[in-house]
Amino acid sequence: MIIKIKKLTVKHEVEILKNINLNIEKNKITALVGSSGCGKSTLLKSINLMLDKELHQEGEILYLENNILEYPKETLRKEIGLVFQSPTPLPFSVYKNLTYGYEYHHKNIDNLDNLVEKMLKKIGLFHEINDFNMEANKLSGGQQQRMCIARTLMVNPKVILLDEPCSALDVKNTLNIENLLKEICHEYTIVIVTHNLSQARRISDNLIYMEEGEIIESGKTQDVFNNPKDERTKKYLQLEKV
Numbered sequence: 001m002i003i004k005i006k007k008l009t010v011k012h013e014v015e016i017l018k019n020i021n022l023n024i025e026k027n028k029i030t031a032l033v034g035s036s037g038c039g040k041s042t043l044l045k046s047i048n049l050m051l052d053k054e055l056h057q058e059g060e061i062l063y064l065e066n067n068i069l070e071y072p073k074e075t076l077r078k079e080i081g082l083v084f085q086s087p088t089p090l091p092f093s094v095y096k097n098l099t100y101g102y103e104y105h106h107k108n109i110d111n112l113d114n115l116v117e118k119m120l121k122k123i124g125l126f127h128e129i130n131d132f133n134m135e136a137n138k139l140s141g142g143q144q145q146r147m148c149i150a151r152t153l154m155v156n157p158k159v160i161l162l163d164e165p166c167s168a169l170d171v172k173n174t175l176n177i178e179n180l181l182k183e184i185c186h187e188y189t190i191v192i193v194t195h196n197l198s199q200a201r202r203i204s205d206n207l208i209y210m211e212e213g214e215i216i217e218s219g220k221t222q223d224v225f226n227n228p229k230d231e232r233t234k235k236y237l238q239l240e241k242v
């Protein structure tokens with residue numbers, strides 16, 4: 001287990017996450033599903049030390065057996081990357097978007113062009129754009145989102161957290177991202193929040209179903225879909241067909 005969450009509670013005036021106990025399996029895709037407002041994004045943010053300041057957290061999150069609070073924030077975020085719902089290109093060229101974080105983390109920079117090329121090939125952008133010096137915000141939404149994933153991969157994280165990465169994308173771009181995640185999942189641990197239950201079924205190895213800040217059920221995706229143990233999970237997963 002690469003991440004272990006123990007008795008995690010996050011509260012403001014009310015509890016947003018309630019006594020979350022969870023293990024994230026290494027080099028697998030874990031999908032986090034549940035109704036709007038159940039706490040999925042809050043859970044992702046807490047793993048990445050990105051919780052809003054006004055929120056109070058109890059319990060612990062271990063990354064590689066160490067409490068995440070023991071890591072300098074930059075180190076932890078290099079190891080655990082977060083990709084947001086909408087693409088977040090920096091106001092630079094595609095090339096600089098990819099190299100920005102890398103240059104921050106590395107002193108000896110050799111073969112950066114090769115690395116950029118390798119990464120763009122990995123995410124399927126290399127043959128789609130002619131000029132890497134073009135402004136990143138000129139890319140289509142789907143291309144921007146893939147570029148943001150590449151930017152995260154550039155700093156060589158071990159874990160990638162994705163918060164509804166396909167919600168702004170059409171079917172073709174959604175499938176592009178899904179294929180990409182399936183291709184890279186042997187090298188990375190992936191946790192994805194999605195409202196798309198068919199997507200969760202297609203790409204994830206493990207599934208977590210949340211309701212009102214609690215984990216109702218978790219397990220192997222196929223098992224949870226085929227044989228949900230809790231009535232609430234069963235009812236929610238039936239929405240896949242709606």
Ligand SMILES: Nc1ncnc2c1ncn2[C@@H]1O[C@H](COP(=O)(O)OP(=O)(O)OP(=O)(O)O)[C@@H](O)[C@H]1O
Pocket residue numbers: 012016034035036037038039040041042043052054055
């Ligand atoms: N900084 C904050 N202050 C107060 N309440 C917050 C804060 N951040 C989140 N919340 C509340 O916590 C709850 C969970 O929010 P969260 O964004 O984690 O849900 P979610 O499951 O990701 O929802 P969605 O699927 O709509 O993105 C919501 O009721 C939200 O209003």
